[in-house]
Amino acid sequence: MASEPTALSPDELRRRCDPAALDFATTDDLEPLDSLIGQERAIEAIRLSAGMRHRRFNLFVLGPEGSGRHAAVARLLAEAAGERPAPDDWVYVHDFDAPDRPRALRLPRGAGPKLRRAMAELIDDLAQGIPALFESEEYQSRRAAIEEEFGGRNEKAFSELAQRARERGVAILRTPMGFALAPVKDGEVQKPEVIEKLPEAERKAIRENVAKTQEELSGFLESLPRIEKEHRAAIAALNAEMAEQVVDLNLADLRAEFAGIKALEAHFDALRKDLIANAELFLKAGSQRGEGAFPIAPAHIHDTPRFHRYAVNVMVSHAEDAIGAPVVVESLPTLSNLTGRVEYMQQMGTLVTDVTLIRPGALHKANGGYLVLDARRVLTEPFAWDALKRCLETAEIRMIGAGERLGLSATGTLEPEPVPLDLRVALVGDRFLHLLLEKHDPEFAQLFTVTAEFGPDMDRRAESMALFARQVAAVVRRECLRPVTADGVAALIEIASREADDREKLSLVLSRLWDVLREADHHAREDGAETVDRAHIEGAEAARLRRIDRVAERMQEMIARGTVMIDTRGSVVGQVNGLTVASLGAARFGWPARITARVRLGAGQVVDIEREVKLGGPIHSKGVLILSGYLSTHYLPETPLSLWASLVFEQSYGGVEGDSASVAELCALLSALAGVPLSQSLAVTGSVNQLGAVQPVGGVNEKIEGFFDACSAQGLTGRQGVLIPRRNADSLMLHADVVEAVADGRFQIHAIDHVDQALELLTGLPAGRRGLNGEFATGSVNANVEARLIDFAEARRDFGRMVAQAERRDDD
Amino acid sequence: MTTETRSEAASRRVLLFAGCYADAGPAIGLAVTLAQQMQAALEGVLALDPRMEAAEGAALVMAGRARGTTLALSRERLSLAYAADARAFRSRLDAAAARLSIRWSFRTDTGALPDLALGLRRPGDAVILGHRRFLPLRGPVIALEEGEDGPAARLARDLARALKLRARVLPAGTPAAALEPLAISALILPQSVQDDPARLVALIDAARCPVLLSPAG
Structure with missing residues (x-):
């Protein structure tokens, strides 16, 4: 039987914090401390992940709610991002050889928006230049020559055919279906009953004349498709030759502006070919822009859907002089918010899409930098976790919508070229999720090799209490609160120990403590006090407990x-x-x-x-x-x-x-x-x-x-x-x-x-x-x-x- | 200088005659443009050639997709074809005129062109006779008129500008055969030519394009 006395003295029941030991009057005397305390292990892990170049060193941050995980991760990653270069721009352009697979182009920083503007200007210029060229004297003369060549040849043949028919006493009558061949006499169509009464020789002659005309007319009509084809080809060749001049002239400026960007050279070649082949689009645009109640200004022709194929869709862009890699925090990590999506617009009762309707996701925006996600939200969004893993595994962003994954999408869609991915993902979660993922998802451990664990508390020592006081000072300054007296900070320290469930510890779930501080500041303001003291802190804590005490x-x-x-x-x-x-x-x-x-x-x-x-x-x-x-x-x-x-x-x-x-x-x-x-x-x-x-x-x-x-x-x-x-x-x-x-x-x-x-x-x-x-x-x-x-x-x-x-x- | 009254403006018409929808097609754009310029009502008329009555049983050489094949012309077949053409003509007229808020109407009538058109026109009416070539050729708007400043020439220039074509003026006495090799988008004939029915028919047959009989004055 142990002989040690069992009854505890009052001093053993609560560890008070002596304000005199804190060595300041109010938090105004302290240098504010914005960084975390007591989380050195987690900070080291975050810095390791942020600095590692190997792509599998993604980060899982775990710890209790309110321990400042999100803010700490964002701040530490921002520090690391500042030392890395800003990434290049990414744009999507139409692939003229594979229209359903837009091409992803990597451009130097700041070039994306410039290219978009330049391309819009090119289209607007062509919308003016091509119609003007086609209205020019040169074009009209050459076109007239072609038309007259074909028209003359063809129409003359028909005129001769009609003349021969007339000479045979056969009229060619135009009907909605074709040409009726009727015998005529003295300019009048002979009715069948009249012809029946004619002598056999005359009837035979009429039949032969009609048959001969019919044969010639059939031959003529059958030759029309070939001639039409030749005619179209001749016109197309002329159009292309003319368009080539204006396209090359305008494209030369574009090539000069973006000279040296390899990725654009092939695109400009394909663009040139397509512009020349489809010059008629610009003629139609020219003829239609003045029609309707709200005619399209020539300067906005590039906005019309038929010209979207020439548009440049900037997925992500950074200023030329940007410093640092991006840090993106996606608070709603749905599949489409992560990997981007292809949108649709309604046109004549159907859903259509084009390269301009591709929307970037958080992975695009964070590419080259860091992406911070809440683990629970990623895991609860349909397909989001799986898509994130695929992207990290393959190191590319591939857009596949939920409908396509389920096989529910009946609408034709785009399959944008995947964008190469180079980023670090930081998942912020808790221990339970971490355990579940480690146990049930074998890919998790391979992709998220760094774990940063935020502890719930730290030892209550003189140094840690001093650091805690400086954190209080930081909150006071950041949120413009009243300064807190040493006794007030001591009261907060006691609450932190109580929250830690251990008087030898201080809770690091600081969000709850800062709420108490804010509420205490509110009470101090109501009291007209200049500072927040122990009474305000304890009053706020008591009020908080009272609010949640109903069941107890x-x-x-x-x-x-x-x-x-x-x-x-x-x-x-x-x-x-x-x-x-x-x-x-x-x-x-x-x-x-x-x-x-x-x-x-x-x-x-x-x-x-x-x-x-x-x-x-x-x-x-x-x-x-x-x-x-x-x-x-x-x-x-x-x-x-x-x-x-x-x-x-x-x-x-x-x-x-x-x-x-x-x-x-x-x-x-x-x-x-x-x-x-x-x-x-x-x-x-x-x-x-x-x-x-x-x-x-x-x-x-x-x-x-x-x-x-x-x-x-x-x-x-x-x-x-x-x-x-x-x-x-x-x-x-x-x-x-x-x-x-x-x-x-x-x-x-x-x-x-x-x-x-x-x-x-x-x-x-x-x-x-x-x-x-x-x-x-x-x-x-x-x-x-x-x-x-x-x-x-x-x-x-x-x-x-x-x-x-x-x-x-x-x-x- | 003359002042036009509101009733005169309201009663102005552009009459578009065609023997079939295929002939009306190329003329509809011209008719709508003209109606807009003249602030006139547009009236489409599908003219049934009376000679068809007598030609029942004649050989019918098909055009269009069944081109070259031959059938016997029957009243039923013809009647169905005219009804289909009337629907198409009317629908196209509706679409083109409605876009520019032009008043329009449509009807069918029986009679040979151009006699039917000349018979139905009123003073101030512009008449367009629909006709076309076998190939969709694009050429100038031609006016047959002496001098460059006559009403037909001016009208040709206005229409050409609106249709983004060139305008050309040929002498009023240009022989019909001279028009045959030309690709003409529209032919404008002044009053003097309209007064000579034989020459009018010859010019229409040779030009094989929409022919505008310009309004008097």
């Missing part, structure tokens, strides 16, 4: 009204106050729970009722099984355990998980066995091992405060208190009212190492140690437990004999 308050109300049955006075056999803790969002609170145990003769079984009804989690069940181990080895190790025992959390209708009640459960069980009542003034938390040693648990502060509130509601007697594992004593950072009650002797906190200490405090009896005779001291709790177990064992043996005799009698 309701629970305490139910205890006070007896709906939830908790005794805080008296003693009961086999019944003890356990302690539970719950988290509901930002709210974390504890409350007592009654645990009871019942025993009887049995076959060595301890029944965990929670587990039987599937309300107990596996760790809780493990704790109960440990009790069985303790019982069977601590008492009568040579004799079969002959009891049946049941344990239950009374009035618990939700799940029970964790082993933090195992000390309480063991005490209740031993009380039931020994028939010794347990004090209801005390509550117990802590887990126990098979040797009876008490082990630390979580949420101790909230559990103590929960029981304190319950006792306060029923009236503090001075005998009430909580038993906690000694190894949790360093974690204590209790609220001031609890500390005050302990100081006044109205409440107690005991730190215990062994279950025997708990038994002594709860029963007021010695627990009892085995003496040299191998027996527990008479009158001790353990002696009573063992005596009861011996009774059970004997009763079981007697019962066994009785049964055997009865069976023999039956056999006889």
Whole structure:
């Protein structure tokens, strides 16, 4: 039995921060510190990933919400980006050989928008120049020559044919379907009945004349397609020759402006060929621009859809004198926001698209630099994670829409040429996601080889507190808050320790602390104070807790009204106050729970009722099984355990998980066995091992405060208190009212190492140690437990004999 | 100087006559442009050649996609073809005129061109006779008129500008045969030529393009 005193002094219940030790009056005296503190390991990892050139060194940043992961990653990557060159521009242009596969061109920085403007000007110029050229005297003369050559040849042939028909007495009548050949006499068409009355020789002559004309006309009409084709070819050749002049003239300026850009040379060649071949487009544009209610100004011809094939779509561009690589934070990483998308426009009831409707994604914008994404959002967006991996794996950005991936897209679309990808991705997530990805996605570990882990807390030392104060100063300056006094900063440090659940630590989940600071500043402003002091900070924290305290308050109300049955006075056999803790969002609170145990003769079984009804989690069940181990080895190790025992959390209708009640459960069980009542003034938390040693648990502060509130509601007697594992004593950072009650002797906190200490405090009896005779001291709790177990064992043996005799009698 | 009254302007017409839709096609652009310039109403007339009645049973050499093949001309076939042409003519007229907010109408009539047109025209009407060549040739707008400043010549220049063509003026006495080898987008004939029916027919047959009989005055 440990002899160390169990009762903790008020000083051990909360670690106050001495403002005098902070060595400043207000945060105005401090040099603000904008960088992170206590996250050196994570910072090193981020810098490594940012600086590595190998493409698989992408980064996964994990840590608790509010630890400043996003801001830190963005800032550190921006630092690294500043040392890298700004990337080149990327544009998409029409591929004249493969119209559904726009070409991606890499251009020097700043050249993208210039090329776009130059190309628009070229088209607008051609829209003026080509029609002007085609209206020129030279063109008209040459065109007239061609027309007259073909027209003359062809029409003359028909005129001669018509003349021969007339001479044969056959009229060629134009009808909607073709030409009717009718015999004529004296200029009048001869009706069939008239012809029938003519002598056979005349009829025969008429038939022959019509047949001959018909043959000639058929021959003439059949020759037309060939002549039309020749005519079109001649016109096209003339148009091309003329267009060539104006296209070359205009294109020469473009070539000169972008001379030396290899990627453009082939495009300009293809462009020239296409412009010449499609010069008629410009003629039509010229003829239509003045039509309609809102005619298109010649300067905007390039905007009309038919000229989009000549457009330059700038995916990403950087100024010529840009310094540093881009850092892009995509807050909505959908598939299309990542890889870009091809949009459509409605035209005559159908959806159409072209090179100008390709939209860049975050990967395009971050190419050559860094892309920061929230891991959970990427993983929850359909196809986004898979697309991101494909892009990183293949080192190129390939645009495939969700509809195409599902095979749902029935509309013809574009397949833009993939853009080579060279960037570093930083995924910001948490440990759970990291574990899931590592376990279930083999590609993850290959692509994201650097992990930066943000810790939840850091040691509370003089240096760290000084750095913390400078961070407070940085927030004050950045957000124009009132300066915080040293006492105010000390109060924030105490809250940070409480948030860390350990008075030797400071929480690094700073966002919540800064919220308290902002709220305190608000209160200070309302008070007309020049500075934010401890009262403002503690007031803000208290207000915050009050806002989220509704459920806890309701629970305490139910205890006070007896709906939830908790005794805080008296003693009961086999019944003890356990302690539970719950988290509901930002709210974390504890409350007592009654645990009871019942025993009887049995076959060595301890029944965990929670587990039987599937309300107990596996760790809780493990704790109960440990009790069985303790019982069977601590008492009568040579004799079969002959009891049946049941344990239950009374009035618990939700799940029970964790082993933090195992000390309480063991005490209740031993009380039931020994028939010794347990004090209801005390509550117990802590887990126990098979040797009876008490082990630390979580949420101790909230559990103590929960029981304190319950006792306060029923009236503090001075005998009430909580038993906690000694190894949790360093974690204590209790609220001031609890500390005050302990100081006044109205409440107690005991730190215990062994279950025997708990038994002594709860029963007021010695627990009892085995003496040299191998027996527990008479009158001790353990002696009573063992005596009861011996009774059970004997009763079981007697019962066994009785049964055997009865069976023999039956056999006889 | 004369002042035009509103009623005169409102009653002005551009009459477009054609024996079939194929002949009307190339003339519709010209007719619409002219109606816009004259602020006149446009009236399309599909003229049914009365000689067709007598030609029933005659050999019909098909044009278009079935070119060269021969059928017998029947009343039913002809009737269906005219109805289809009327629909196409009307629809094209509607599309072209509506775009420029020109008042328009359409009807069918029976009679040989150009007699039907000359019979129906009123003073101030411009008449266009639809005709075309076998090849879609593009040439100048030609006016047959003495001198460069006559009304036909001026009209030719205005139309040519609007249609982005060249204008050319040939002497009024130019023989019809001289027009045969020329690719003409439109031929404008002054009143003096219109008064000679035989020459008018000869010129129309030789030019084989939309022929505009310019309004008197």
